[in-house]
Amino acid sequence: MLAAERRDHLLALLAREGKVVAKDVAADLGISEDSVRRDLRDLAAEGLCQRVYGGALPASPAVVGYAERQSVTPDGKRRVAAAAVGLVRPGSTLILDGGTTALAVAGLLPADLDCTVITHSPTVVAALLEHPRAELFLLGGRIFKHSAVACGAAAVEAAQNVSADLCLLGVTGVHPEAGLTTGDADEAAMKRALAARAAETWILASAEKIGAASPFRVLPWPRIGGLVTDADPTHPVLERLAADGVELLTAR
Amino acid sequence: MLAAERRDHLLALLAREGKVVAKDVAADLGISEDSVRRDLRDLAAEGLCQRVYGGALPASPAVVGYAERQSVTPDGKRRVAAAAVGLVRPGSTLILDGGTTALAVAGLLPADLDCTVITHSPTVVAALLEHPRAELFLLGGRIFKHSAVACGAAAVEAAQNVSADLCLLGVTGVHPEAGLTTGDADEAAMKRALAARAAETWILASAEKIGAASPFRVLPWPRIGGLVTDADPTHPVLERLAADGVELLTAR
DNA sequence: ACCATACACGCAGAAACATGCAAGAACAGG
DNA sequence: CCTGTTCTTGCATGTTTCTGCGTGTATGGT
Incomplete structure (x- = not known):
């Protein structure tokens, strides 16, 4: 078998x-x-x-539908997500990005977690509906179908009205010159807006993202609290990040 | 077990x-x-x-809504939803409520439908992700978990910024004195806000809702464009509605 | 006031779980 | 074809969680 x-x-x-x-x-x-x-x-x-x-x-069917459209969540993302869960403090307010890695984080959050989760992803909301003690706040806007999240001016504006302790952000590229990048301009703007509303922002990036660059910059990369990855900490990009004072959390 | x-x-x-x-x-x-x-x-x-x-x-009465999500969509709701689909004009803008009936409508909309759908339900968004020509706009806010929709002040405010040709609204009670009612105050306020932003509002109510009343009023009932139901049109409540000039669409 | 029933609490056995480890299979490279 | 590596799988370990029972307390009805 x-x-x-x-x-x-x-x-x-x-x-x-x-x-x-x-x-x-x-x-x-x-x-x-x-x-x-x-x-x-x-x-x-x-x-x-x-x-x-x-x-x-x-x-819930909504989550299954989304997850099935994606290819299988690679082991790396799962490990990164599992490590990121440890960053979430009970009683705190969390901004959670869309995308598969953030969805995996949502799926791995303890069922009785007592915290407020703010997200622009309907899928993340669906994944957390069964968490009785989690307060959910959804940022609305035009739906960017490719990643099934709310984007655009309305969504960015909605984000201005929230504040959080921690923001967990997925990106598709972590590159020395390009910074933290993603593949869509609106999405990048939204991620930037989210990061701006949290006291601390951590980036979720599985190994294949390290050293990669996508067209649109989310943030110049020293401007983050930390990075969760399953890549080898001796990777040149990671060493440079560490030298710039970015905290690294290595997932195993 | x-x-x-x-x-x-x-x-x-x-x-x-x-x-x-x-x-x-x-x-x-x-x-x-x-x-x-x-x-x-x-x-x-x-x-x-x-x-x-x-x-x-x-x-609270809302718990019923929660349990309904677990089970399969009853036949009545599916018939009502199928009839309601006929109200949606290609190229128009549609406000779609949350709840099982509205979700059924979303599921039954033709895959190539070319229209803009505005909703406060993450689940409806998920159901319409595969409709390539449908533009989706999500109204955000605090998530009311029992029915998995965005509610509260933020959601109502977000609704002020949209306009639509048609609004399809689910309710849990259609009663001569109580009017159109639902089981949660915030939800009622949200539905009211949605109805106010559409040129025309149609109510979706399967047979068991006719004559029933829930605690919170959405609208006094003559203030609607029409009602879709699978109940017998000779039902006294429906006859009174018809006498008041409400259009009735009977689902079979 | 009395009694039957429902209840909370603590306990212990059992079941489910996470983790580390080692044997084996699948795989890649030479 | 051989060898080293990686991945998978099952097992052993210790930990956590669940569940039913006994005890004593609280509640509601008569």
Whole structure:
């Protein structure tokens, strides 16, 4: 049985039965419960299911729809997201970006987390609906379909009215000269607006983003609180960042 | 039986029966009363139910909305939604409410529909992401979790800046004296704001809503363009509406 | 005021979980 | 074809979480 096959089986089971019990599946397929748990954890990180004690339940259709359009969330993003979760303090206010990495963060936040989450991503909202103690605030605006987030003048303006302790931002490039970059101008403007409204901004960037550059700059790169990545800390770009006083959090 | 599943079961029961008796549920599911009590205590702590001696009652009428999201869209709502789709003109601007009925409308809109959709529901946005020619505008604000839509002052204010040709609004009650009603005050205010920004407002109400009344009024009922329902047009409430000049569209 | 029932609390066994580790398979490069 | 590497998988470990039971207390009905 291939790993991918197992994943498909779990998703199919989830769709058909409405739930998955780790123990039962393990027995049915003749594999260890650990593997099932590992698979479920990965699926949950991609927003394709909701992990619960003993197994998993279907995620909200909105999240599944978005997650399926993306390719599988690579391991790097999952690790980065898991590390970033540690930055979130209970009782604080968090600005959470859109995109797969930020979505993975949302999926990995503890279910009973007591904090306020501000986001411009409908998908992140959907992922956090089941968190009873999380207060959600959605920044509206024109929807940029490619990444399914609100962008444009209205969204940037809406962002002016909020303040937060921490902002977690995903980018597609972390480059010495270009700074922190992304692939769309409106999106870059929105990310910039978000970063400006938080006391501290941390960047989420899996290894393949380090040293890469996209067309539009979000921020000149020393202007951030820290960076979460799974890349080797000895990477020249990261060493230069560290020398500039940017805190690095290495995900493993 | 998973713990999370038990919780869902309790919420569904609460929505369907209007109450939960700890002893009965324990016997039905073959679990100890302590577990049921523990679950109810947790749910109450999350504001999802109201704990009473012997069991629990729904926290607010809005909880019904929450439970509805779990189950499949009933046939009546689907018929109403299908009929409402016919009201949407290509090239026009549409304000679409949150809630299951409006979501069903979103799901039934033709894939190549060329129009602008304004909504305060992240779920509706997710449903329309695959419509390449649809321009989406999301109204942000504090998320009202029970129905997963943006509400509150910020959302109402955001609504002031849009205008549309048609507004499709779901309500939970259509009553001769109470008017058009829903289960939450903020939600009612939001729906009112949406209706005010459209040239014409149509109400979506499946048969069980006709003659029912919820705590909070959205609009006094003659102030609408039309009503889509699958109820019998000879229903006294509908006849009175028709006499007041409200257009009726009967879904079959 | 009395009694039956519901309840909260603490406890202990059981189940689920995360983590580290090692054996094996798949893979890439020479 | 061989070798070193990476990835996967199952197992062992310790930890956390859940659940049912016993005890004593609170509540509501009679």
